[in-house]
Amino acid sequence: MREATEKNRVIMLEAIFEVFEKMLFIFLEPSTEKISGLDLGASISFQDDKLQGEMRLLFSTDLAVHMAQNILNPEDGRVTEEQIEDCVKEAVNMVCGNYLSKLDPRRVFDLAIPVFLKKPGKTVSGDQAFRLDFASDDGPLCFMMGSSVRR
Amino acid sequence: MSFNVLIVDDSAAMRSVIKKIVALSGFKMDRCLEAGNGKEALEILSHTWVDVILSDLNMPEMGGMEMLAELKRDKMLKEIPVIIVTTEGSEDRKHMVCTMGASGFIRKPFLPEEVRKILYQVLGVNDEGSYGEEQSDNAGSDF
Numbered sequence: 562m563r564e565a566t567e568k569n570r571v572i573m574l575e576a577i578f579e580v581f582e583k584m585l586f587i588f589l590e591p592s593t594e595k596i597s598g599l600d601l602g603a604s605i606s607f608q609d610d611k612l613q614g615e616m617r618l619l620f621s622t623d624l625a626v627h628m629a630q631n632i633l634n635p636e637d638g639r640v641t642e643e644q645i646e647d648c649v650k651e652a653v654n655m656v657c658g659n660y661l662s663k664l665d666p667r668r669v670f671d672l673a674i675p676v677f678l679k680k681p682g683k684t685v686s687g688d689q690a691f692r693l694d695f696a697s698d699d700g701p702l703c704f705m706m707g708s709s710v711r712r
Numbered sequence: 713m714s715f716n717v718l719i720v721d722d723s724a725a726m727r728s729v730i731k732k733i734v735a736l737s738g739f740k741m742d743r744c745l746e747a748g749n750g751k752e753a754l755e756i757l758s759h760t761w762v763d764v765i766l767s768d769l770n771m772p773e774m775g776g777m778e779m780l781a782e783l784k785r786d787k788m789l790k791e792i793p794v795i796i797v798t799t800e801g802s803e804d805r806k807h808m809v810c811t812m813g814a815s816g817f818i819r820k821p822f823l824p825e826e827v828r829k830i831l832y833q834v835l836g837v838n839d840e841g842s843y844g845e846e847q848s849d850n851a852g853s854d855f
Contacts, residue, residue, distance in 0.1 A: 583821035584729050633728050648725040655820050658799025662819065669802045 566689055569664075569706075573693065576660035577704055584655060585648075586631045587624070589695040589702060596694045596701035601625055601645075602681040603653040606673040607661060614708030616660070618653045619681050621700030625649055628699075650675035656704070713842050714742040715763035715835065720753045720779065721797070722771040730766055730797060730827075737824035739831050750779025757789055764835055765794045766818075766827075769809075777812055784813050793834035797822075 574591070581587045602619035620628070629640040629648040654675050661670045684690075687707025695702040717734060721727045727746045734741060745762060747753035749771040756762075765783075769776040776796055783789045793815035798805070801819040809817055815834040818827060832839055 580821045583823055584733070629725070632725050632732070634732070644725065647723050651723050651725050651729075655799050658801065658819075659821060662799075662801030666801055666803055669804050670800075672799070 566691060569689070570691060570693070572663045573660055573691075573704065573706065576663055577656055577693070577695075580652065580655045580659055585628055585652060587628055587697055587699070589697050592694040592696045592701070594694065595692075596696070596703055598701060599681065599683075599703050601649065602678040602703075603646075603649045603675045604678055604681075605653045605657045605675045607657055607670045608711070609668050609670045611668075611711055612670075612708055613711050614687055614706060615685050616653060616657050617678070617681060617685055617703075617705045618649065618656060619678075619683075619703040619705070620649060621702075624697060624700035624702060628652070646677045650677055713837070714740040715831075716743045716745065716761060717741050717831075718745045718747060718753060718756060718762040718765045720747045720750065720765060720767040720771070720776065722748050722768065724748075726768070733822070733824050733827055734766075734831070737828035737831075739828045750774030750776060750782070753779055754782055757783075757792075762792060764831060765792055766797050767794055769796060769798045769800065769805075777809070780809075780812050780814060795830060795834060 578589065581589050598621050599619035600622045602617055604615060604617045606615045607613070625645050626640060629645045630638060632648050633640060633644055654672065657672055685705045685707030688709040690707040693704040719727045719730050721730065731744050745756055745760065747756055751774040753765065767776040767779060780794055783792060783794065795816040795818055796809045796814045797818050797820060799820050806817050816830045818830055
């Protein structure tokens with residue numbers, strides 16, 4: 562079980578770095594400290610015939626705003642709440658899809674529509690659950706995943 | 713030579729990301745048009761010519777596969793290459809979009825050079841963006 566979780570963690574780190582660097586233009590550093598100040602986030606559920614789970618990405622407001630500005634390049638630098646929500650949901654969607662296709666490209670997972678979390682909880686449920694914390698120039702990010710084998 | 717590109721995605725953020733990466737790639741883009749779903753894309757195509765379409769799969773009102781089917785039924789539009797851009801990377805999904813007539817498939821996340829390669833490939837032009845010698849390297853398309 563521990564080995565499987567460690568393998569998942571390595572795949573997940575790769576999936577997160579790829580999405581943030583290639584598509585969102587944000588460079589993350591893994592952090593060993595449990596980060597606080599995570600104000601908003603997005604969640605996505607996934608399942609196939611063997612596995613079901615949930616992923617969450619939690620952002621500081623500063624990081625979410627910076628990410629939306631990076632993506633949308635507004636002339637006056639301002640982004641709306643709706644635009645931030647859209648960006649945060651797309652981020653979790655891409656991380657989830659990237660992780661699952663790295664896990665096994667032959668499996669077909671159903672991904673639910675991402676949900677925006679205004680006051681995100683700090684836990685996810687599942688037989689296997691883990692959390693990864695990151696620091697960036699614009700604030701912290703936290704990733705959480707919980708998954709269970711379908712019975 | 714430069715090309716008109718239509719980006720179809722229900723997320724404005726994702727349309728913006730794709731547009732930015734295509735611009736960064738050095739692909740010779742003339743106009744970049746945007747649609748929030750397949751229905752909006754067909755409306756744009758009814759009055760504006762585009763050279764290539766980059767489309768998401770899952771969208772409200774009309775998804776990417778339904779739009780592709782509509783395009784293939786239309787004499788004028790059926791030759792426009794469609795590249796599916798999605799987070800869903802399973803082999804089954806690639807096979808399905810291939811059989812439906814998509815010209816290419818690119819999985820998010822992707823690098824600028826990956827999108828440039830597949831764009832020029834489906835347009836049948838070389839990496840300079842002109843109809844020159846055929847490219848010897850056919851990587852870039854998953855088909």
